[in-house]
Amino acid sequence: MRVAAAPISWGVCEVPGWGHQMEPGRVLAEMRDLGLAATELGPGGFLPGDKAARDELLASYGLGLVGAFVPVVLHDPAYDPMPEIDRTLDRVDGILILAAATGLDGYDERPALDTKAWSTLLSNLDAITLRAAARDRAVTLHPHVGTMVESRADVERVLGESSVPLCLDTGHLLVGGTDPEWLARFAMRRITHVHLKDVDAGLADRVLKGDVGYTDAVRDGLYRPLGDGDIDIPEIVHTLEGAGYEGWYVMEQDTVLTEEPAQGGGPYDDVRRSLDFLAGVVR
Template structure:
């Protein structure tokens, strides 16, 4: 499989999240060790403070597990307080680049804790969001990184109309996150076919449409839905992952496929759940690649 596509993982698949009260978090040696044991080649960074922010320390830690750094997720408020967003982007981009990463995965945070609510933006605020994203792209480019916009539940680019509006108003590439797109009402397979040249990074998820529909309708909070099993191993949900992979491969995509299944571990959740689910996803992805 590694000869055909590049596969990475992310700490969120082990329940490691920046949202206060999200759930129990496993320690970094456990998470990175299990990634390595499963044959994953690289990882995204995870939330600020989980892995070292000192480049030498981070390189040494990843090297211990023979993992590369893909880059990382940066959820910042883009529609106001530009200087703060740009400062955070500068710090993250410098760290990613110093440790061999090549992509900054940007999300348009609301400024609220978590992803369960989001206020509406004015036209002026939307224009500021697009402008700030472009400035972050330039900062990252100065460090040799690409910046991709990540449509994400509970951010200001979530629903299909917002995704298409951003693609029209900005020249940033897209993080094609199969789960968040579907929850937001966008068919990731169709989006990949319509905008193949904009797909510059891929997060692979599978989701249960019954729970996704409740989140979309506002009758179920995102955090609660994750706790109830919104995300499932690849091939066990309602996203047509195989068609999406075939589509982007046919369009010439040669970037990372990041297994990034949002997971929340409760007090009674067995520690082996993340490893088991990631192993099942890897097995399904291997089947998909063999069929290409």
């Protein structure tokens, strides 16, 4: 299996005030000790900005770099996202994992898009896809709660009106109202990257209805270790593998930490349980 990690599983997040931020040394050591092969980049400042220094640091823990999650404003006709995209392509190997950022801090609210904003977003997605391909790089769009591509209607519009590949994030899709099992079957040819999460469906429904904010829900345990929630992870993995999926599976159970966890506890234990579950799925 192509199994990687993401720093958000250790509570390391780009959102200001998200929670306690663990130091890179401990996070990378725990990834290594869990037998993970690689990691996503994480937020700015988590790993060295210098490419050589970053790659040397990761190699010292036996880890590769899968790619980078990049929230960028794509819907504003007055904003050109290409300079930011080019800077990311210059400094990060691997897949560019786009999120259609709102321009606001955090993921608890988002504006509605008019026709012109949607047209701009879709055009930017196609332009970025072509820009990455011209540099022999891959890009994928991450439907994400609190971004401009969140709901099933958003996902279907992107599928129908752009050519950008998709990141199948099992958790964010469900919380946003899209059945990830359906998407794995319906859009298999468009899926180039996978974030595996399990979800408390009751809490997800409260987020979808607006009864609880997204950040509060994450803090309350919205995302669960694989097998502890309500998503049929085995069915999704078997669907993907049966269809010839060759990309990465990234362990990504977003969490909010209030303090430094005990050794062997907290995120380490949750990711270990997820990996054990995934190993059983493969067997």
